[in-house]
Amino acid sequence: MSEGEIEVAMEEKKAKSDEEDQDTEATNGTAVSVTMEKLQGMDGVEVVKMPAPDEDVREIVIVDANALDVDLNQGKIAKIENLESLTQVETLCLRQNLIKKIEGLSTLQHLKDLDLYDNQLEVIENLEELRNLEQLDLSFNRLKTIEGLENLTALRKLYFVHNKFDKIQNIEHLVQLHMLEFGANRIRVIENLAPLTRLTSLYLGKNKLTKIEGLDTLVNLTCLSLQSNRFVKIEGLDGLVNLEELYLSDNGLESIEGLDNNLRLNTLDLAQNRIRRITNVSHLKELQEFWFNDNKVDDWKDLEELAPIKILETVYLERNPLWLDPDNAGHPDPSYRRKVKLALPQLRQIDATMCK
Numbered sequence: 001m002s003e004g005e006i007e008v009a010m011e012e013k014k015a016k017s018d019e020e021d022q023d024t025e026a027t028n029g030t031a032v033s034v035t036m037e038k039l040q041g042m043d044g045v046e047v048v049k050m051p052a053p054d055e056d057v058r059e060i061v062i063v064d065a066n067a068l069d070v071d072l073n074q075g076k077i078a079k080i081e082n083l084e085s086l087t088q089v090e091t092l093c094l095r096q097n098l099i100k101k102i103e104g105l106s107t108l109q110h111l112k113d114l115d116l117y118d119n120q121l122e123v124i125e126n127l128e129e130l131r132n133l134e135q136l137d138l139s140f141n142r143l144k145t146i147e148g149l150e151n152l153t154a155l156r157k158l159y160f161v162h163n164k165f166d167k168i169q170n171i172e173h174l175v176q177l178h179m180l181e182f183g184a185n186r187i188r189v190i191e192n193l194a195p196l197t198r199l200t201s202l203y204l205g206k207n208k209l210t211k212i213e214g215l216d217t218l219v220n221l222t223c224l225s226l227q228s229n230r231f232v233k234i235e236g237l238d239g240l241v242n243l244e245e246l247y248l249s250d251n252g253l254e255s256i257e258g259l260d261n262n263l264r265l266n267t268l269d270l271a272q273n274r275i276r277r278i279t280n281v282s283h284l285k286e287l288q289e290f291w292f293n294d295n296k297v298d299d300w301k302d303l304e305e306l307a308p309i310k311i312l313e314t315v316y317l318e319r320n321p322l323w324l325d326p327d328n329a330g331h332p333d334p335s336y337r338r339k340v341k342l343a344l345p346q347l348r349q350i351d352a353t354m355c356k
Contacts, residue, residue: 057098062086072097080104094119095137102126116141117159124148138163139181146170160185161203168192182207183225190214205229205247212236226251227269234258249273249291256280270295271316278302285309291316293351298322303343314349315340 057078065085070092077097083089084107091113092105099119105111106129113135114127121141127133128151136152139161146160146169155174162184171177172195180199184206193199194217202218205227212231215221216239224240225247232252237243238261245267246259253273257280259265267289268281276296281287287309298321306312317323317340318332325333333339340350348355 083108105130127152149174171196193218215240222264237262245269259284267291278305281305282308286311288313290314292320293317294319296321300339300343303340306344310346312344312346315344315347316351318351 058076059079060072060075060077060082062082062085066088067086068088068090070086070089073093073095075094075097077094077099080094080099080102081104083092083104086092086108088110089108090110092108092111093113093115095115096118099116099121102116102121102124103126105114105126109129109132111130111133114130114133115135115137117137118140121138121143124138124143124146125148127136127148131151132154133152134154135157136155137159139159141163143160143163144165146165146167149155149170150173153173154176156176157179158171158174158177159179159181161181165182165185165187167189168182168187168191171180172192175195175198177196177199179201180193180196181201181203183203187204187207187209190204190209190212191214193202193214197217198220199218200220201223202215202221203223203225205225207229209226209229210231212226212234213236215224215236219239219241221240221243223245224237224243225245227247228250230252231248232254234248234253234256235258237246237258241261242264243262244264246262246265247267247269249269249271251273253270253275255275256270256278259268259280260283263284264286265284266286268284268287269289269291271291272294274296275292277299278292278297279302281290282305285308288311290306290312291314293316297317300322302322306315323332323336325331337350337353337355341347341355
């Protein structure tokens with residue numbers, strides 16, 4: 001499975017989870033959704049141009065103080081202000097604006113979801129009064145240090161994608177967290193996560209990690225993403241007995257090991273590594289997805305390791321040596337799919353194509 005396909009698959013799962021969460025939100029009160037295409041005639045919120053020379057920057061004017069859901073996505077907003085009257089708001093989206101400082105939120109004490117994705121923030125600050133906050137997204141900013149979260153003990157979902165963090169710190173007290181996303185940072189060590197025993201999803205892809213460690217207490221994890229790091233060995237997963245999805249593509253792994261206790265795995269992603277043999281997976285009886293493209297397997301007998309897994313539905317094996325035509329160097333074997341299907345008749349999908 002290619003890196004792009006993997007990212008799409010994971011985004012679809014994440015989008016589905018977000019939709020389910022949204023279905024449970026309160027529907028009474030006024031829902032206000034504002035984008036640049038919907039500014040004219042919108043009840044509840046107005047976004048107006050600032051005087052020259054900042055004529056391309058907007059400011060917020062609140063009309064309906066009873067709004068529960070306020071969406072100011074892509075509003076060219078440079079400063080968080082004029083929100084004091086929104087004392088009942090529960091969801092505030094300020095995605096893709098020009099905001100450089102977190103401020104003006106202290107009166108929003110009923111706020112449950114704050115989205116500041118893709119702004120220009122450099123410091124996490126002024127969140128002390130948001131004690132009811134359950135979801136915080138600070139992805140795609142310029143943050144270097146995790147701080148300012150001392151009072152946010154109700155947080156259940158925390159997103160820090162694509163910042164400049166090099167250390168996991170100052171989150172040990174967030175024991176209600178169920179989802180933690182640190183993808184695309186500069187983290188070198190998995191640490192300071194032990195108290196977060198309620199975590200079910202942990203994303204640490206695209207960092208600088210070299211060893212799988214520090215996860216022993218996270219017994220409720222069902223999804224662990226460690227893609228695009230520097231691992232050479234699968235280890236440190238013995239305590240994760242509830243793990244269902246494990247993503248380890250694009251590392252330096254040379255063998256399959258360390259999965260003895262992960263009997264609930266249904267998705268195993270080992271694509272784009274250096275593995276030469278398919279071994280130590282036949283005991284994973286609940287496995288449905290096995291992503292193993294771009295490795296070093298050249299022996300068709302290795303597929304016998306997957307044969308006992310009766311509910312296996314999908315395998316990705318393309319761009320392994322066995323995928324290549326021995327009589328036409330550099331080209332896929334025209335019999336490749338037939339050989340895979342003969343070895344694993346239970347399959348419904350081979351690589352990106354459904355079986356006939």
